[in-house]
Amino acid sequence: MPQLPRGGCWRAVITRARSAGLFAGPRGASGGPGCTRDAPSGAGELRGELDRFGGVSVRLARLDAVHRLDPVAFQRALQGKCAAAIQKWRSEGRVAVWLHIPILQSRFIAPAASLGFCFHHAESDSSTLTLWLGEGPSRLPGYATHQVGVAGAVFDENTRKILVVQDRSKLKNMWKFPGGLSEPGEDIGDTAVREVFEETGIKSEFRSLLSIRQQHTHPGAFGKSDMYIICRLKPYSFTINFCQRECLRCEWMDLSDLVKTENTTPITSRVARLLLYGYREGFDKIDLTVEELPAVYTGLFYKIYHKELPDSYKTMTGMD
Numbered sequence: 001m002p003q004l005p006r007g008g009c010w011r012a013v014i015t016r017a018r019s020a021g022l023f024a025g026p027r028g029a030s031g032g033p034g035c036t037r038d039a040p041s042g043a044g045e046l047r048g049e050l051d052r053f054g055g056v057s058v059r060l061a062r063l064d065a066v067h068r069l070d071p072v073a074f075q076r077a078l079q080g081k082c083a084a085a086i087q088k089w090r091s092e093g094r095v096a097v098w099l100h101i102p103i104l105q106s107r108f109i110a111p112a113a114s115l116g117f118c119f120h121h122a123e124s125d126s127s128t129l130t131l132w133l134g135e136g137p138s139r140l141p142g143y144a145t146h147q148v149g150v151a152g153a154v155f156d157e158n159t160r161k162i163l164v165v166q167d168r169s170k171l172k173n174m175w176k177f178p179g180g181l182s183e184p185g186e187d188i189g190d191t192a193v194r195e196v197f198e199e200t201g202i203k204s205e206f207r208s209l210l211s212i213r214q215q216h217t218h219p220g221a222f223g224k225s226d227m228y229i230i231c232r233l234k235p236y237s238f239t240i241n242f243c244q245r246e247c248l249r250c251e252w253m254d255l256s257d258l259v260k261t262e263n264t265t266p267i268t269s270r271v272a273r274l275l276l277y278g279y280r281e282g283f284d285k286i287d288l289t290v291e292e293l294p295a296v297y298t299g300l301f302y303k304i305y306h307k308e309l310p311d312s313y314k315t316m317t318g319m320d
């Protein structure tokens with residue numbers, strides 16, 4: 001079972017920290033996905049986890065009394081011995097160090113940064129820094145690169161009306177589909193149904209995914225990329241009760257009027273035309289439908305979206 005190397009900067013830090021009672025007897029560290037548990041590494045060694053890519057994770061939250069660790073001593077110890085430790089880790093084939101710092105221990109960020117650690121990401125209660133040890137530029141994957149927005153094109157086939165809103169916060173009052181940002185762990189269709197209900201009071205159910213727009217350096221995404229996904233929804237309530245805080249107007253509009261109007265965004269206009277085509281020629285021409293499949297490695301499930309595949313193709317075993 002892999003262990004963190006003996007000696008080097010972490011050892012020095014621990015030696016100082018031991019007197020503060022930071023590293024009591026052995027205790028296995030619990031790893032996240034893809035992590036191996038560290039074998040009990042003996043008193044005086046910082047417990048870490050070696051991941052399946054050869055990186056080492058160090059979690060300050062796991063130290064019993066990290067709140068008593070003196071950051072000056074921490075920095076001095078790191079700076080004094082770290083070069084040797086990094087060399088040693090490199091020679092052992094470690095590719096990176098991941099340092100997980102609880103927000104209340106953020107005083108350790110600056111000392112770590114002075115050694116070359118960079119931010120990888122932050123959550124509301126912690127930050128994660130990395131130091132690349134491998135050859136050449138870092139090959140560690142970045143963190144979140146996109147935000148995901150989802151809108152619902154709620155189309156009533158009986159009346160040929162489509163649900164549209166004008167946002168209150170926009171400079172131009174243009175018709176668009178109600179929608180908003182997906183929450184962590186939320187399925188695309190669930191976001192569309194939730195946002196439509198929150199903004200308009202209309203209840204609906206997911207039918208299909210119609211379009212995906214990818215836009216980079218999006219001002220509404222803090223300069224990151226934005227994925228804007230439009231779903232086709234079927235309404236099962238029709239009385240509008242729109243959110244006054246978010247929307248200026250909301251109405252059921254003839255789909256053909258939405259196709260014709262100039263007072264809309266290009267993507268809304270394009271998807272209105274797509275819907276009209278689907279309505280006339282069959283929604284199977286435009287729908288990407290959803291199915292749940294098992295993930296091979298994790299045992300979890302995921303949603304896959306694609307054009308309808310005939311059953312004979314789903315079950316076929318060989319090529320004719």
Ligand SMILES: NC(=O)C1=CN([C@@H]2O[C@H](COP(=O)(O)OP(=O)(O)OC[C@H]3O[C@@H](n4cnc5c(N)ncnc54)[C@H](O)[C@@H]3O)[C@@H](O)[C@H]2O)C=CC1
Pocket residue numbers: 147148149150169176177179180181195220226227228229246265267268
């Ligand atoms: N082309 C189109 O038709 C449009 C597409 N979109 C897309 O929709 C998605 C987002 O939808 P939204 O309706 O904007 O999301 P949303 O329905 O989740 O609303 C976001 C809310 O956060 C507020 N907000 C945003 N930034 C803020 C800040 N810095 N400080 C305080 N409040 C802030 C807004 O005022 C709004 O109330 C994105 O993917 C975007 O690209 C949004 C508008 C038009």
Ligand SMILES: [Mg+2]
Pocket residue numbers: 178179180181199246
């Ligand atoms: Mg919205």
